[in-house]
Amino acid sequence: MNVIETERLTKRFGDFVAVDRLDFQVARGEIFGFLGANGAGKTTAMRMLCGLSVPTSGTARVAGFDIGRQTESVKKSIGYMSQKFSLYDDLTVAENFRLFGGIYGVPSREIPSRTDEMLELLDFRSEKNTFVKSLPLGWKQKLSFSIAIFHRPGVVFLDEPTGGVDPVSRRRFWELIYEASDRGITVFATTHYMDEAEYCHRASIMVDGRIEALDTPARLKQAHGAASMDEVFRNLARKATRRAD
Amino acid sequence: MERFLSFAKKELLHILRDKRTMLLLLGMPIAQIVLFGFAISTEVGNTKVAILDLARDEASRRIERDLDASRYFEVVAHLEDAAEVEPLFRRGKASLVVVFQDGFRESLLRDGSAEIQLIADATDPNTATVFLQYATSVATAYARENQPPAAAPVGIVPQVRLLYNPQLKGAYNFVPGVLGMMMLLVCAMMTSISIVRERETGTMEVLLVSPVRPIFVILAKMAPYFLLSCVNLATVLLVSVFVLDVPVAGSLPALVLVSFVYILLALALGLLISTIAATQVAAMLVSGMAFMLPVILLSGMMFPVESMPAALQWISNAIPARWYIAAVKDVMIKGLGFQAVAKELAILSGMTVFFVAVALKNFKTRLE
Amino acid sequence: MPALDVRDLDRSFGSTKALEGVSFSVEDGELFGLIGPDGAGKTTLFRILSTLLLADRGTAAVDGFDVVRDARKIRERVGYMPGRFSLYQDLTVEENLEFFANVFGTTVARNRHLVDDIYRHIEPFRKRKAGALSGGMKQKLALSCALIHKPSVLFLDEPTTGVDPVSRKEFWNILANLRSQRITIVVSTPYMDEAILCDRVALMDDGRVLRIDTPDGIVEGFPGPLWIARARNMHALLSGLRDDPDVESAFAFGDAHHVKPRPDAKDPAGLARRLEERGHQEVVVAPARPGIEDCFIEMLGRKVSA
Numbered sequence: 013m014n015v016i017e018t019e020r021l022t023k024r025f026g027d028f029v030a031v032d033r034l035d036f037q038v039a040r041g042e043i044f045g046f047l048g049a050n051g052a053g054k055t056t057a058m059r060m061l062c063g064l065s066v067p068t069s070g071t072a073r074v075a076g077f078d079i080g081r082q083t084e085s086v087k088k089s090i091g092y093m094s095q096k097f098s099l100y101d102d103l104t105v106a107e108n109f110r111l112f113g114g115i116y117g118v119p120s121r122e123i124p125s126r127t128d129e130m131l132e133l134l135d136f137r138s139e140k141n142t143f144v145k146s147l148p149l150g151w152k153q154k155l156s157f158s159i160a161i162f163h164r165p166g167v168v169f170l171d172e173p174t175g176g177v178d179p180v181s182r183r184r185f186w187e188l189i190y191e192a193s194d195r196g197i198t199v200f201a202t203t204h205y206m207d208e209a210e211y212c213h214r215a216s217i218m219v220d221g222r223i224e225a226l227d228t229p230a231r232l233k234q235a236h237g238a239a240s241m242d243e244v245f246r247n248l249a250r251k252a253t254r255r256a257d
Numbered sequence: 258m259e260r261f262l263s264f265a266k267k268e269l270l271h272i273l274r275d276k277r278t279m280l281l282l283l284g285m286p287i288a289q290i291v292l293f294g295f296a297i298s299t300e301v302g303n304t305k306v307a308i309l310d311l312a313r314d315e316a317s318r319r320i321e322r323d324l325d326a327s328r329y330f331e332v333v334a335h336l337e338d339a340a341e342v343e344p345l346f347r348r349g350k351a352s353l354v355v356v357f358q359d360g361f362r363e364s365l366l367r368d369g370s371a372e373i374q375l376i377a378d379a380t381d382p383n384t385a386t387v388f389l390q391y392a393t394s395v396a397t398a399y400a401r402e403n404q405p406p407a408a409a410p411v412g413i414v415p416q417v418r419l420l421y422n423p424q425l426k427g428a429y430n431f432v433p434g435v436l437g438m439m440m441l442l443v444c445a446m447m448t449s450i451s452i453v454r455e456r457e458t459g460t461m462e463v464l465l466v467s468p469v470r471p472i473f474v475i476l477a478k479m480a481p482y483f484l485l486s487c488v489n490l491a492t493v494l495l496v497s498v499f500v501l502d503v504p505v506a507g508s509l510p511a512l513v514l515v516s517f518v519y520i521l522l523a524l525a526l527g528l529l530i531s532t533i534a535a536t537q538v539a540a541m542l543v544s545g546m547a548f549m550l551p552v553i554l555l556s557g558m559m560f561p562v563e564s565m566p567a568a569l570q571w572i573s574n575a576i577p578a579r580w581y582i583a584a585v586k587d588v589m590i591k592g593l594g595f596q597a598v599a600k601e602l603a604i605l606s607g608m609t610v611f612f613v614a615v616a617l618k619n620f621k622t623r624l625e
Numbered sequence: 626m627p628a629l630d631v632r633d634l635d636r637s638f639g640s641t642k643a644l645e646g647v648s649f650s651v652e653d654g655e656l657f658g659l660i661g662p663d664g665a666g667k668t669t670l671f672r673i674l675s676t677l678l679l680a681d682r683g684t685a686a687v688d689g690f691d692v693v694r695d696a697r698k699i700r701e702r703v704g705y706m707p708g709r710f711s712l713y714q715d716l717t718v719e720e721n722l723e724f725f726a727n728v729f730g731t732t733v734a735r736n737r738h739l740v741d742d743i744y745r746h747i748e749p750f751r752k753r754k755a756g757a758l759s760g761g762m763k764q765k766l767a768l769s770c771a772l773i774h775k776p777s778v779l780f781l782d783e784p785t786t787g788v789d790p791v792s793r794k795e796f797w798n799i800l801a802n803l804r805s806q807r808i809t810i811v812v813s814t815p816y817m818d819e820a821i822l823c824d825r826v827a828l829m830d831d832g833r834v835l836r837i838d839t840p841d842g843i844v845e846g847f848p849g850p851l852w853i854a855r856a857r858n859m860h861a862l863l864s865g866l867r868d869d870p871d872v873e874s875a876f877a878f879g880d881a882h883h884v885k886p887r888p889d890a891k892d893p894a895g896l897a898r899r900l901e902e903r904g905h906q907e908v909v910v911a912p913a914r915p916g917i918e919d920c921f922i923e924m925l926g927r928k929v930s931a
Contacts, residue, residue: 193860460713462705624679
């Protein structure tokens with residue numbers, strides 16, 4: 013079953029075609045890497061998929077809802093995490109869960125038990141009443157992700173999720189993503205860091221508003237005779253004619 | 258010098274590029290002065306007056322005529338009976354009723370004083386006060402003219418004269434007030450914001466690591482705002498002279514000098530704020546709260562310092578705008594010159610030196 | 626005389642120790658990397674070296690000048706590019722460069738040749754406001770601004786953060802070029818893969834220097850062998866690996882897991898067999914050459930257990 017399906021999804025700003033006829037599907041539980049240089053159109057495409065921006069033409073369905081007509085339903089069935097942690101620093105871990113649970117319509121009776129469950133999974137029970145601001149960066153990242161999937165969305169969008177953390181924390185973060193994917197949550201991640209693309213089940217590379225390549229990292233590397241995704245990316249992105257965003 | 262010019266040019270570009278802020282900075286003084294000058298005027302103009310003339314003599318009619326002729330009062334009704342007064346007020350037909358008692362003229366000429374009863378709509382206390390002063394002066398003038406010289410009255414005839422601002426024009430109060438407020442806003446707020454912005458965006462880091470001396474960075478930042486304030490000073494003065502009919506009665510050089518000192522002081526305050534505030538928003542709030550309110554409330558712009566409780570008067574001494582406004586009033590309205598504002602000038606200069614010293618001491622050439 | 630000599634620097638912010646006993650030196654004309662995650666102390670170190678911060682303890686000298694006593698002299702010979710590209714967003718490319726040239730008492734016309742290689746990439750956009758540039762172009766402009774006064778030492782704080790891989794690659798090419806002009810460069814980055822592009826690197830974490838060496842030297846220093854493991858279900862494989870008696874640690878590493886075997890472990894084949902016996906499919910376990918990132922993880926692990 014596909015959680016994301018786009019059909020000739022296009023966004024124009026005046027004469028400028030930011031996103032040009034995207035056609036792709038992402039399956040349930042898949043970890044999908046959405047790559048591209050600055051200005052390639054990643055952010056614009058992701059905004060449309062999150063229901064924050066209306067396509068100029070074409071359609072897309074996210075979690076079964078049309079992104080143009082059923083925006084509210086789309087928003088309820090997705091989770092979102094950006095590089096800038098959307099956590100409240102001056103609230104405790106548990107308070108953040110309660111707050112975001114409430115925002116995303118998790119029944120208030122369920123919030124405490126789900127919070128415990130989530131903290132158990134993170135091995136984080138002892139920090140339940142710690143203020144977020146006193147947590148190390150790696151922990152904040154994991155917490156942000158847990159909050160993004162707290163309402164059990166069908167798909168979670170990660171915008172440059174792991175910048176700046178130490179290598180161990182980064183790996184732990186990806187393990188968390190694997191776990192979510194095992195439980196059937198689709199993960200749609202944008203990133204600049206090609207070594208992260210290697211963790212994805214499949215990855216697409218956008219150049220000048222179009223998807224130039226889409227496959228498993230192994231097959232992409234094979235097709236380009238490259239040792240790493242970084243090389244694949246540079247091969248493709250070099251063809252770009254526009255570079256500004 | 259070349260370096261300084263390039264700095265100042267950069268600052269000027271920042272201001273010029275931010276069209277909205279620039280318009281605000283240049284338009285605000287005009288808007289404020291027009292607003293204060295016309296809309297929020299405390300002036301009395303065309304107050305509707307009803308007359309209950311029980312005397313019906315020459316003196317009472319003379320006062321009536323004078324009232325009606327002045328641009329501040331308009332006689333709208335002549336009443337026959339005291340019972341008519343209340344309904345009139347309730348319908349809002351008049352805000353002032355003047356009652357001349359029987360035998361008004363005789364009493365005036367004989368005793369040198371006579372009673373006029375004023376019934377005023379106290380929701381507008383200003384009107385009554387102004388009328389009282391005005392009517393007293395008309396009555397006094399009449400009494401003086403019509404008194405046979407031989408029968409010069411014994412005792413003192415109260416002679417109320419409104420000095421400097423005979424028509425009690427609001428603009429006379431507000432022009433100095435707006436000047437005092439605006440300079441602070443433009444200089445203190447904008448300087449502090451622009452310094453804090455450089456810290457926020459990280460460009461200050463690069464400037465501090467450069468061989469340029471910090472004092473140089475600061476001076477270059479201040480220069481365009483100094484210029485802008487001079488433009489504003491000129492606009493406000495032009496508007497007040499040509500639109501609001503508030504002349505610069507005294508020495509213009511004195512006015513300009515005291516304004517320059519005040520602008521410098523405002524710039525120093527801006528610098529001081531920038532050393533305290535961590536973000537642009539904080540800088541704006543600090544300059545807004547710490548300066549605007551005291552200036553409006555305690556500087557004598559809205560409420561005369563003399564009628565404040567002693568404690569507030571004492572506090573108002575520490576508010577630079579108070580001295581500036583006092584000096585501007587002395588020069589613009591009272592028509593005085595340098596000697597008259599020497600005290601204010603000295604106080605403002607002292608404050609400027611103090612704030613510059615504190616600001617420079619607090620201005621970190623390193624990050625913390 | 627080394628271009629940079631840092632000894633026992635300590636610096637705290639409140640109860641947080643940003644730097645603890647940091648010492649290293651950088652040779653003239655060296656491209657030296659400070660590699661570490663956010664919070665490792667890289668920015669604090671740069672600020673101390675560029676005289677913006679005072680250390681609590683220890684000394685540092687740039688080109689032989691003490692960062693406290695001779696701050697002014699250092700400010701004349703250092704080019705500093707802070708973490709966020711410190712440009713005036715409302716000024717054009719040209720105006721930014723001209724301004725920073727003037728700040729350092731020179732002009733673009735006089736020193737244009739110093740930045741020509743970099744500046745020509747962005748020159749077509751010279752009338753554009755800096756705020757409207759892409760990350761890669763901002764980075765190049767900021768570097769031009771830092772170079773326009775012919776500094777002898779260049780401090781670059783995370784110049785490649787938030788920049789796409791193509792621009793990152795270009796940027797490192799530019800740095801290699803600058804090094805050939807014998808400018809000493811100290812550059813920080815959170816990306817381990819950029820470490821191999823430096824002459825020497827200091828791996829930093831939590832305010833301390835874990836190791837200073839050439840990239841090759843660091844890799845050589847990895848204790849014992851390293852294996853990579855793949856299977857059809859990578860996530861299940863990870864727990865399978867961690868449960869195995871031969872495995873000391875295992876981490877997801879992109880398309881393969883990296884496994885550090887215990888010292889007494891036999892060979893990869895044995896591990897693969899045991900995994901298949903436990904139901905993992907298409908298992909591949911093979912020896913591999915460790916990367917900088919493996920070394921970093923290994924050092925972090927030792928720090929935790931120590």
